[in-house]
Amino acid sequence: MMPNSEHDETVDLTPFEVGREPQYDSFADEYMDQASQGFYNAHYDRPACLDLLGNVVGKRVLDAACGPGLYAEELVHRGASVVGFDQSERMVALSRERVPTGEFRVHHLADPLHWLADESFDLVLFPLALEYVDDRVRALSELRRVLRADGALVLSLQHPTANWISKGGSYFETRVIEETWSKGWRVRYWLSPLETTCDEVNRAGFLIERLIEPRPTAEAALINAEDFERLQTMPGFLAMRLIPRRS
Numbered sequence: 001m002m003p004n005s006e007h008d009e010t011v012d013l014t015p016f017e018v019g020r021e022p023q024y025d026s027f028a029d030e031y032m033d034q035a036s037q038g039f040y041n042a043h044y045d046r047p048a049c050l051d052l053l054g055n056v057v058g059k060r061v062l063d064a065a066c067g068p069g070l071y072a073e074e075l076v077h078r079g080a081s082v083v084g085f086d087q088s089e090r091m092v093a094l095s096r097e098r099v100p101t102g103e104f105r106v107h108h109l110a111d112p113l114h115w116l117a118d119e120s121f122d123l124v125l126f127p128l129a130l131e132y133v134d135d136r137v138r139a140l141s142e143l144r145r146v147l148r149a150d151g152a153l154v155l156s157l158q159h160p161t162a163n164w165i166s167k168g169g170s171y172f173e174t175r176v177i178e179e180t181w182s183k184g185w186r187v188r189y190w191l192s193p194l195e196t197t198c199d200e201v202n203r204a205g206f207l208i209e210r211l212i213e214p215r216p217t218a219e220a221a222l223i224n225a226e227d228f229e230r231l232q233t234m235p236g237f238l239a240m241r242l243i244p245r246r247s
């Protein structure tokens with residue numbers, strides 16, 4: 001995930017096929033190189049989500065939109081067993097290589113998780129990917145289905161306030177952005193106000209147990225002092241721990 005301040009928007013004349021283009025596939029290796037030790041993943045997002053997940057020893061964890069397996073590697077290291085999926089074949093290959101004990105599969109979040117049984121996971125992890133999904137209620141409902149009644153789902157996303165400051169327009173409008181980031185990564189993602197995201201998780205059958213607006217770790221200051229200072233006074237990402245609502 002790139003910081004908003006580094007985005008370099010360009011006009012692209014070829015529209016995405018709605019929600020189906022495996023957009024991270026062509027830059028999966030570059031993403032892995034950046035995310036393994038980089039500011040925004042290693043020192044900002046991962047510490048926050050891992051903290052929200054809590055103790056994973058002996059837990060069965062579903063890593064949804066697992067990317068190159070950086071979370072999965074840490075979860076296995078901490079004593080969990082991991083099943084992961086991603087729409088990108090290359091991401092899945094990188095995960096298999098990084099975490100040989102994990103089970104990884106190519107799967108698009110627009111499709112039902114028919115290969116996973118009801119209530120078969122203690123925890124579901126879904127970092128930095130909700131904004132790429134068109135039908136978020138449906139995707140979250142499927143993640144709810146495979147989660148045990150006493151389990152929890154942890155997700156993170158770009159903070160809507162940071163997006164609004166960077167993109168302008170109406171904060172309250174839910175809309176799609178298509179842009180090319182400074183490394184040439186072409187992406188399509190949704191901007192939504194916080195109340196819409198809260199409503200979507202609720203409609204998918206979850207209650208928000210905790211919502212945090214993380215600060216980068218102290219080591220992040222050594223990587224990028226300017227972003228470190230900025231993120232002391234304005235949000236960049238947010239993360240939530242969701243629990244299944246008893247109906």
Ligand SMILES: C[S@@+](CC[C@H](N)C(=O)[O-])C[C@H]1O[C@@H](n2cnc3c(N)ncnc32)[C@H](O)[C@@H]1O
Pocket residue numbers: 001019022023024025035041064065066067068070071085086087088091107108109110126127128129132133
């Ligand atoms: C910013 S990366 C995050 C990867 C990983 N969760 C992490 O935090 O390191 C976003 C990931 O979401 C995946 N993704 C995007 N849309 C998806 C979809 N509809 N179904 C499954 N995976 C998707 C991308 O392929 C990419 O690996």
